[in-house]
Amino acid sequence: MxxxxxxxxxxxxxxxxxxxxxxxxxxxxxxxxxxxxxxxxxxxxxxxxxxxxxxxxxxxxxxxxxxxxxxxxxxxxxxxxxxxxxxxxxxxxxxxxxxxxxxxxxxxxxxxxxxxxxxxxxxxxxxxxxxxxSPVITDPTATQGPTNVPIATGATTPSSSTITTDGCGVTKGCYGVPDGCSPPNCDLLSTWVTDATTETVIVEVTGKSDGYVAIGFSRDKIMSGVSNVEVAYSNGLLSCRFHRAVRQTARAGTGADQYFDLGNSSYHIFLAEGPSEVQSDGSVQIRRHTSRVYSDQPVDVMSIGQVAATSTGATTPPSATITTDGCGVTKGCYGVPDGCSPPNCDLLSTWVTDATTETVIVEVTGKSDGYVAIGFSRDKIMADDDMYECVRHPDGNIEVFSSYSTGHSRPTRDATNSGVSNVEVAYSNGLLSCRFHRAVRQTARAGTGADQYFDLGNSSYHIFLASGPTQVQSDGSVQIRRHTSRVYSENPVDVTSISLVATASTPLLVKLHAGLMMSAWMFTVSIGAVLARFYKPMWPNSTWCGVKVWFAGFNATIHAVMGIIVTSLAVIQPFMSLLRPGPDEPNRVVFNWFHWGFGTAARIMAIIVMFLGLDFPAMDLPDEAMYVLASWVAWLVLSEIYVIVMFLGLDFPAMDLPDEAMYVLASWVAWQALSEIYVIVMFLGLDFPAMDLPDEAMYVLASWVV
Missing domain, CATH: 2.60.40.4060 (Reeler domain)
Structure with a gap:
């Protein structure tokens, strides 16, 4: 190394x-x-x-x-x-x-x-x-040996069943997730009670983890001194009980206030669980939590009460709770494709203000197992935007992050995540869903960029929706990667009002690119290939601008190719023609094979590019477009095989056909191609609104074609 x-x-x-x-x-x-x-x-x-x-x-x-x-x-x-x-x-x-x-x-x-x-x-x-x-990659099948770090001096090992919810709210305080749970069905649970002297708090914490569980006391919702320790691990449930002085003496060194005085203040309770990691010195340290919850209100651990949770991933409503019911009437909605309803929406967001009009309840859902995100933007460019990420971890845990996009780099997350509250999440059948509350006039993010929380009450913003994969970082956190799908609203949206929002229309350059490529490869390239392959014997000496007609027709189509890879292959073709050996030279065979190989590869790759282009959100194409293009490809392959067989048949000695047979067959091929184009144009014309034709017109035309 x-x-x-x-x-x-x-x-x-x-x-x-x-x-x-x-x-x-x-x-x-x-x-x-x-x-x-x-x-x-x-x-x-x-x-x-x-x-x-x-x-x-x-x-x-x-x-x-x-x-x-x-x-x-x-x-x-x-x-x-x-x-x-x-x-x-x-x-x-x-x-x-x-x-x-x-x-x-x-x-x-x-x-x-x-x-x-x-x-x-x-x-x-x-x-x-x-x-x-890298992060530690665990082997669930391995038998882990005993740790070489003592859990606690003189620790006893009670049965995990000794930590129960019996007496919660009566003889001791309790905080569990999900609310109202009892072991072993609690993801995380803590209890507390003061002893007879009221100078010591007896704390219990348990959770589903084979790494660690932890409890913390915090003055806000942002993320020593123990004795009489008892521990247990059974059936995937890790449990600890310990004593902690109500007024603990200060930790040694700096940070003398790091032991909170539990007797004079109330604190938010944090519970977390996650993996641990053996260090080079043999000690075991905790890694980033895989699950974390905290109490909605500060808790006085000197009193007895039942505590409710607020979490970025504890409550899991079914995805069916995010629907388009009431869109445009009781709440605002923006979905893609337009008019969709879950689970058939690629991306969907809804919003409505609560009764106080001071909070916006935002929902976002989409087809993704990585992340879906919603952003508010002053323009149609993804930069300097107020964003909210709904992120699914590889272990299935889901969190919502408040972040700020500065351009094409990864968005910067708010360290306090203070922009979101009342989070609910779900993942089912490939649909990732999140609901959260966001203040209409949110306080500024800490540090620079004080205007990064947009004031949703005084301005309208374009809504961006995106989805894509995630990636585990070296510190164990999960970050979003570049989106694989992204859409935005055509006009700015006032999220304090109720409206149905339309997707931005397909950009003109996208339409031109798609139209030119489809036209080039569905018509001009096909015609050029037929000219080069089958019409060479018809016009052996006829020229156009000094070049043989059959060769010029093929060469002209090359310049219509779109796409970097396809274009590169196509551009090579005319340069290869400059090196074309004479008909009787021995290297002519090598040239023919290379010329055919490059041309065929370009045609095949162009078809692949077109299929990939059908999924671009900006195209907003129906699912049927896939079948239309697949049908054309099948027709192209079969028709070329059919024409090849017919032309080869002209040379059979047993046929004893005159030279004119070549012209007859070539004319028929040309008529067949033109008739196919004519039929396609007629079918496309049926959908023109100006025609105002009944649905039966499709069947009439289809009967005529048959």
Whole structure:
């Protein structure tokens, strides 16, 4: 892991990160590992290994995705258990990299929890040794050994059933999620009661976790001193009971007020659970929570009461609660496609102000297993926008984040997440849904950008809806990635009023691009291919602008190609024609094969591009468009095979046909193509509003065609 560069490595934090696409794994499973920049600094070299937590030997095997810049390394013969950078030409500068991905395959035997470690080189003299670490990827099938960190001195181990909700609100205070639960059906539960001296609070906390559960006291909703500890772990339920002084003495060192005085103030109670991680010194530290809840109101732990929860993921209503019922009457709505109802909406948002008119209740739902988001924008460009992310974690937990978009970079989340409250979430059958409250005139976010919370009461804003995948970061957090679907309202919307919002019309450039490409590849390319292939014998010596007619027709269609890859293949064709050998030269066969191969590849790839274009939200095409294009492709393939067979049949000696037969067949092919175009145009014309034709007209025309 240490480069032999004869200079010491850096001790600062590297401007790079190591990401993985899974949080758990099993034997033989593959994981995508990515090293990428976090700022503007590129890197030249890297070295990655996968290691069991707490050990140094590498495990598993790597596979390179780009052999030009990636080299699989054997730390022991034939192991392929590490991967680094490749430099194929030492006479050229090293390739500057922004992101590199590789595939790691788990070994066929259980290795326990593993973590990827990496050394990264910005250049020859600037590098960080073993400084990048991925989140820990757990192996649920592994048998975990006992921790080498004592839970507590003299800790006893009661049965987890000793933590119950018996007496809640009568003899002790309680806070559980879901509300009203009893173990073992509580996701998280805490209880508290003061002892006879009223100088000590007896706290119990339990939850479904094999890593940790925690309780915290907070002066707001933003995220020592224990004795008489009792602990238990049974059937996936981790439980702890401990004593804590009401007026605990201050912690040593700085932060003398870090032990809150539970006797004179009330505090919000936080409960959390998540995984733990073994450190290099053998200690066990908690990682970012996978579930977190907090009380809606501050709690006096000296009193006895039943506490209600407020959470970014505790309440899970069915997705059916987000509907289009009342749209335009009792609430505002914006859905895509227009007029849709769940679960048939790709994206949908609704909004309504509560009885106080000081809070907007926002709902957003969409077809995604990563995230859906709603944003308020002053224009139709996704930058400087007030956003709210509904994010589903890989473990199924769902959270809502308040964030601010500054452009094409990842949105910045509000550290306090103070923009949202009363959150409800759901995920069912591929539909991700969130409901939350947002103040009409929200207080400013902390720090810079005090105007990042838009005043929804005095202005109207374009509404953006988006969905896409998520990615687990090195710190265990889950961040949204670039959207795969995005739409926005045509006009600004006043969310304090009730309205039905229309999607922005398809941009003119999108329409032109789609129209030109479809026209080029459905008509001109098909005609050009037929001319080049079948009409060459008809006009062997006829010319157009000094070029043989059959060849010029094909060449002219090339310039209508859209798409970078397809265009690149097509542009090569005319340059190849400049090198075309004579008919009798031996290299003519090689040219013909290359010419045919490039042309055929371009046509096939263009068809793929058109199919992909059908899903663009900006096109707003109905599902039937897929069947129309598929039918055309099938017709194209079958008709070409049919024509090839017929032309080949003309040369059979047994046919003994005159030369004129070629012209007769060619004329029939031309008539067939024109008649197909004519029929297509007529069917398209049936839908023109100006025609005002009854539905029966479609059947009349279809009968005539048949």
């Amino acid at each position: 240490v480069p032999a560069h004869k200079v010491p490595g850096q001790t600062s934090s590297p401007p790079y990160e190591l990401l993985v696409d899974k949080q758990t794994y099993s034997v033989g499973e593959q994981i995508n590992v990515t090293i990428q920049q976090t700022g503007s600094e590129t890197f030249e070299g890297f070295y990655i290994q996968a290691r069991p937590v707490g050990r140094n030997e590498p495990v598993g095997t790597f596979t390179a995705l780009d052999d030009d810049i990636t080299l699989v390394v054997d730390c022991a013969p034939d192991t392929q258990n590490a991967v680094g950078h490749r430099r194929t030409n030492y006479s050229l500068p090293i390739v500057q990299k922004t992101v590199v991905s590789v595939i790691w395959t788990a070994p066929n035997v259980t290795s326990g929890d593993i973590q990827f470690r990496a050394t990264v080189l910005q250049n020859f003299t600037t590098f960080w040794v073993n400084a990048l670490a």
